[in-house]
Amino acid sequence: MKKYIILILLIPLISGCNYKELNNLSIINSMAIDYSNNKYKVTVQVLNTDKNNNEQDNTFNGTTYMATGKNISDAINNINLTIPKKIYLGHLELLVLSKQLVNNKLNNIISYFVDNNEVNKDFTVLLSLEDSANTILSTKELLSSYPYGNILGSIENSTLFSGISSNTKFIDLANSLSSDYNTPILSTVKIKNKTLTISNLAILKNNKIFIYLDNKYNLAYNFITNNINDAIINYKCNNKYSSVKISNSNTIIKPKIKNNMPYINIYITGDIYVIENNCNDNKNTILNNTNKEVKNIINNILIYSKNKNIDIFNIEELYYKFKNNYYNTINFKKIYNKLNYNIITKLEVR
Helix, strand or coil: CCHHHHHHHHCCCCCCCCHHHHHCEEEEEEEEEEEECCEEEEEEEEEEEEECCCCCCEEEEEEEEEEEECCHHHHHHHHHCCCCCEEECCCCCEEEECHHHHHHHHHHHHHHHHHCCCCCCCCEEEEECCCCHHHHHCCHHHCCCCCCHHHHHHHHHHHHHCCCCCCCEHHHHHHHHCCCCCCCEEEEEEEECCEEEEEEEEEEECCEEEEEECHHHHHHHHHHCCCCCEEEEEEEECCEEEEEEEEEEEEEEEEEEECCEEEEEEEEEEEEEEEECCCCCCHHHHHHHHHHHHHHHHHHHHHHHHHHCCCCCCHHHHHHHHCHHHHCCCCHHHHHHHCEEEEEEEEEEC
16 A cells, blocks of 8 residues: 555645536535445435526535445446446545444555545545444435535544544545554534534544544544644533633654653643633632643543553654664664653643
8 A cells, every 4th residue: 555645645636616517427426335245335416507597606406316336436337337427536525434444444445545546635534433324425414505615614624623533534535544644534424313423523543443542632633633723622620611712732842862762752742721710710820721632632642542552643653764773773663652752842821
């Protein structure tokens, strides 16, 4: 799979089609793939573009088609037999995968989309946590005017403005899977009370689902990976909670060596804005409590990661790049659970 990084970088984005060309194609904006009994079930949502006589803008209505096949291409060819226009994946926005597919045929999925020159590689990939991928694609949230808008908007907002999710793009997933040092992740969704809901982050190992990070770890993950704009932090005083927002956060991890063992410094900076001061704290107390809570959040996920012995934050890659002489003398994966660290927060109240 090492070829994927090179191939993705070399494949140019589709330059786009004019209206006449698009009018002769079935434009797929979202797709779901399931796998069972050695068969692939592919579900696609075709974005039907019709001119509205009363409006200058186009109106959009999604229509769903499904077929099975020996592989993805076979399933898509079978869908083509049921619709009048050729399927076009150049505007794909969302791909939903089932757990069984990810655990058994993930390499095949990656290969198909990497090798398909028609596809823009910047679409979002979601893992269906409990239901079939087809079921997820058939929910009301994905059959609205813009079928992919609601859930993708929710993921983007929850990632950037609360830090409890992560928007995994295909190109990032493919690159992680092709690397010896990176740990791939997938955002997950499930249906709760008939509503599509963002769920835990799935951590992959050996091209299979290894563990899930629930919300109490998701925020820490996004903190360390610089994947959020704002983070809401709550800290307790007696039976009350104060809330602050951390903006402009930035995390830098520096690899060190101490007593011939890997040791990292984690530097976190950012601006603190008070949302609810239910504890009636002064500025210094807010600063101290927020710094303490952030350190606690980061510490918890590092302990969890070490206990599971999986390098969630790609620290091995840092040693490979910046401490290569030392890296070549150790087996990093075997000693990761002994990793020592120091968390340094430099947050400021604004």
